Amino acid sequence: MRLLLIKTSSLGDVVHALPALSDALKALPSLQVDWVVEEAYAPVATLHSSVEAVIPVAIRRWRKSPLSGRTRQEWKGFLARLQETHYDLVLDAQGLIKSAWVGLLAHGPRAGLDWQSAREPLASLSYQRKLRVQKELPAIARNRLLMAQALGYELPLDGVTTEGRIANPPDYGLSPQRLAALLNKASTETHRGTTPKTTPDTPLDNFPGTAPIFCFHGSARPEKCWPEANWIALGKLLTEQGLPLCLPSGNAQEHARASRIAEAIGEAVEAPEPMPLQRLIPRLARARAVVGVDTGLLHLSAALGRPGVGLFMSTDPKKFGALAGANGPAFVNLNQKASGRVSAVNEAMGEVLR
Numbered sequence: 468m469r470l471l472l473i474k475t476s477s478l479g480d481v482v483h484a485l486p487a488l489s490d491a492l493k494a495l496p497s498l499q500v501d502w503v504v505e506e507a508y509a510p511v512a513t514l515h516s517s518v519e520a521v522i523p524v525a526i527r528r529w530r531k532s533p534l535s536g537r538t539r540q541e542w543k544g545f546l547a548r549l550q551e552t553h554y555d556l557v558l559d560a561q562g563l564i565k566s567a568w569v570g571l572l573a574h575g576p577r578a579g580l581d582w583q584s585a586r587e588p589l590a591s592l593s594y595q596r597k598l599r600v601q602k603e604l605p606a607i608a609r610n611r612l613l614m615a616q617a618l619g620y621e622l623p624l625d626g627v628t629t630e631g632r633i634a635n636p637p638d639y640g641l642s643p644q645r646l647a648a649l650l651n652k653a654s655t656e657t658h659r660g661t662t663p664k665t666t667p668d669t670p671l672d673n674f675p676g677t678a679p680i681f682c683f684h685g686s687a688r689p690e691k692c693w694p695e696a697n698w699i700a701l702g703k704l705l706t707e708q709g710l711p712l713c714l715p716s717g718n719a720q721e722h723a724r725a726s727r728i729a730e731a732i733g734e735a736v737e738a739p740e741p742m743p744l745q746r747l748i749p750r751l752a753r754a755r756a757v758v759g760v761d762t763g764l765l766h767l768s769a770a771l772g773r774p775g776v777g778l779f780m781s782t783d784p785k786k787f788g789a790l791a792g793a794n795g796p797a798f799v800n801l802n803q804k805a806s807g808r809v810s811a812v813n814e815a816m817g818e819v820l821r
Contacts, residue, residue, distance in 0.1 A: 475505045503549065514649070516645070558613075605788075682728075761787055
């Protein structure tokens with residue numbers, strides 16, 4: 468069976484779709500999956516063992532200059548690649564009008580969330596099969612239940628079936644071989660020729676023998692962020708224990724904040740320039756631990772098997788918390804009250820590091 472999965476963005480949403488593919492591959496070992504995903508998040512999709520081909524789309528970028536020659540050329544290339552295969556099922560797991568539109572352009576029967584389940588209900592009008600999944604469920608569970616319905620297999624539930632809770636923990640299905648290839652590629656690019664002792668995009672080189680703790684301080688939503696003063700206080704507590712830190716960023720504003728925090732903490736802190744995921748993933752995969760606000764990088768770290776602490780300042784950790792994979796290390800999600808105390812966060816870091 469050949470499946471086209473449409474889950475374009477954002478980073479956290481893409482990560483949340485991985486366990487559903489693992490379930491599907493276990494139920495249907497011969498399953499082949501192509502995945503339409505925003506170009507920035509394609510490196511995550513390529514790591515799953517069931518994904519045959521990743522079809523990058525650039526809707527976010529194309530919207531900025533829809534009539535430019537480059538956009539028209541890239542759109543034609545995307546459409547040609549999307550339509551070169553006839554699929555047994557086209558599954559829109561996003562539930563948005565833009566993702567439903569992509570599904571309409573593909574060849575194959577379409578399925579997706581129904582009117583009551585989709586984030587944008589109008590999207591459901593484009594599907595030939597409409598599937599219901601409770602909106603209040605955690606994102607990973609919603610994706611797993613949607614995939615099971617679409618492909619016709621059952622998931623083990625924990626007895627409280629009205630809540631739709633799944634008994635077995637998520638399996639993110641990241642291929643060790645594909646991750647190793649990404650690590651080797653990043654290492655080759657980093658060390659080609661003469662490598663300076665300190666480079667802005669290779670924070671691990673600054674801490675030989677000791678992998679840093681990654682601190683995810685940035686979010687597009689200000690209400691999710693942790694105060695800079697708290698990051699500085701926590702950073703000093705961790706570096707005093709001999710634990711180096713890395714503060715990645717996704718844009719200039721976040722990098723400016725990371726630089727201020729790093730300067731206030733002092734030594735053993737790196738604030739690298741913003742970098743694409745294909746360069747950041749190899750560094751995250753070797754992190755000692757992570758701590759961060761509710762952001763896609765926090766969920767990606769859990770998928771990569773890193774221990775960590777999530778700070779949920781405005782969202783419910785029971786619904787949006789990062790989940791460790793099957794046999795993965797500890798991941799602690801703190802609610803708003805606990806996240807507000809630096810001492811509580813430091814204690815939680817101690818737990819996951821032990």
